Amino acid sequence: MEHAMKTCPVGKVAALVGDPCSLLIVRDLLESPMRFSELERSLGSSSRTLAKKLKVLEKEKIVTRKEMRGTPACVKYSLTKKGAAFHEVVEAMRSYGTKYLR
Amino acid sequence: MEHAMKTCPVGKVAALVGDPCSLLIVRDLLESPMRFSELERSLGSSSRTLAKKLKVLEKEKIVTRKEMRGTPACVKYSLTKKGAAFHEVVEAMRSYGTKYLR
DNA sequence: CGGCATCCTACGCGATACTG
DNA sequence: CAGTATCGCGTAGGATGCCG
Numbered sequence: 183m184e185h186a187m188k189t190c191p192v193g194k195v196a197a198l199v200g201d202p203c204s205l206l207i208v209r210d211l212l213e214s215p216m217r218f219s220e221l222e223r224s225l226g227s228s229s230r231t232l233a234k235k236l237k238v239l240e241k242e243k244i245v246t247r248k249e250m251r252g253t254p255a256c257v258k259y260s261l262t263k264k265g266a267a268f269h270e271v272v273e274a275m276r277s278y279g280t281k282y283l284r
Numbered sequence: 285m286e287h288a289m290k291t292c293p294v295g296k297v298a299a300l301v302g303d304p305c306s307l308l309i310v311r312d313l314l315e316s317p318m319r320f321s322e323l324e325r326s327l328g329s330s331s332r333t334l335a336k337k338l339k340v341l342e343k344e345k346i347v348t349r350k351e352m353r354g355t356p357a358c359v360k361y362s363l364t365k366k367g368a369a370f371h372e373v374v375e376a377m378r379s380y381g382t383k384y385l386r
Numbered sequence: 387c388g389g390c391a392t393c394c395t396a397c398g399c400g401a402t403a404c405t406g
Numbered sequence: 407c408a409g410t411a412t413c414g415c416g417t418a419g420g421a422t423g424c425c426g
Contacts (some may be wrong), residue, residue, distance in 0.1 A: 183306040185328045185397085186308055191381025192374055196307045198385070201418090202289055203299040209294050218388050226287045226419050233389060237416080254387040264384050272294055277292025282366050283300070285419090301397095320408050330400050335409060356407040357406080391424085398417085405410080 198242060199268070203227060203235050205275075208261070208268050213243065215260035239265070287310050300344060301370070305329060307377075310363070310370050313347065317362035341367070 200203045206225050210216055216224070217267035222232055236259060239245040246263035250256040261268075289295035290294035301307045308327050312318055324334055337379070338361060341347040352358040362371075 183305060183310075183327055183329045183333075186326065187304055190308075190311070191306060191378045191385065192311050193304065193381075194385045195377040195381040196304040196353075200302065200304045200307060202295065202302045203285060203419090205298045205302060206285075206288055206292075206295060207293070222388095224288065225285055227285045229389065230391090230421090231419055234419090249388095252387095253426090255389085257388060267380060267384060271380055273375040275297040276293045276371040278369060278373055279295075279297040280335070282369060283293065283296045305399095323407095331416065332401090335400055336399095351408095352412090354407095355406090355407085359408060387426100389425090391422105393420105393422085395420090396418090398415105400413105400415090402413085403411085406408090 195271070198244070203231060204239060205272075207232075207235060207239065208244065208265060209266065209272050211259060211261045212269055213242075215248075215258045218257050218259070221259065243265060244268075297373070300346070303337075305333060305362055306341060307374075309334075309337060309341065310346065310367060311374050313361060313363045313367065314374060317350075317360045320359050320361070323361065348372075 185260045187197040199208060203225065207221060210221060210224050218232070223228055225232065236245060236247070240247055243262050246260050246262055248260065250258065291301040301310060305327065312326050320334070324331055327334065338347060343350055345364050348364055350360045350362065352360065354374060355365050362381060
């Protein structure tokens with residue numbers, strides 16, 4: 183499996199956002215920048231998982247972390263240009279889901 | 285996480301082919317029908333994993349199993365119309381991967 | 387609020403071996 | 407060739423608790 187995911191463009195994308203969690207993060211952030219807790223609620227995932235996924239996406243330059251000062255803390259996540267480019271992929275998926283999955 | 289994947293079209297698609305293996309199966313079958321062993325080699329996965337994924341995709345009417353008689357056995361997998369409709373999604377991914385992932 | 391640390395469990399998945 | 411069965415490990419990911 184490893185080989186295919188490093189060779190082919192499709193495989194590489196799959197390796198990056200090929201899990202439901204990362205994909206849904208991108209989907210949400212395409213809508214608008216969001217805070218950690220907002221994502222947490224939207225996805226219904228644990229903070230642990232969310233934090234880990236966000237870190238990967240940040241390292242891959244898909245997502246930007248912006249920390250506003252103040253107390254309590256406030257952090258906004260948004261998409262980079264590279265991340266926003268997932269728009270086409272997500273829309274293709276949405277279109278498919280709407281048409282074929284009830 | 286469960287909720288988001290049953291509510292939103294994108295989530296539902298993710299639940300279906302939101303893992304690298306299933307996605308790569310679809311990618312391959314978009315090219316042409318393939319035999320079990322061909323998929324096995326192409327993906328570099330174990331027969332166990334492949335068989336399980338294929339069963340799911342078959343149950344979801346993404347993939348069709350066609351058994352030719354003869355010995356040794358020969359089985360061809362191909363996409364249904366519903367499966368072929370993933371073309372747009374896969375192409376969007378390929379386009380993204382080509383542009384942004386080296 | 388936005389995390390990180392810890393613990394714990396389920397399961398994905400490869401390796402191997404065996405059948406029709 | 408096309409699977410199924412069994413074992414065994416690595417890991418994803420929830421639950422909980424703590425801290426700046």
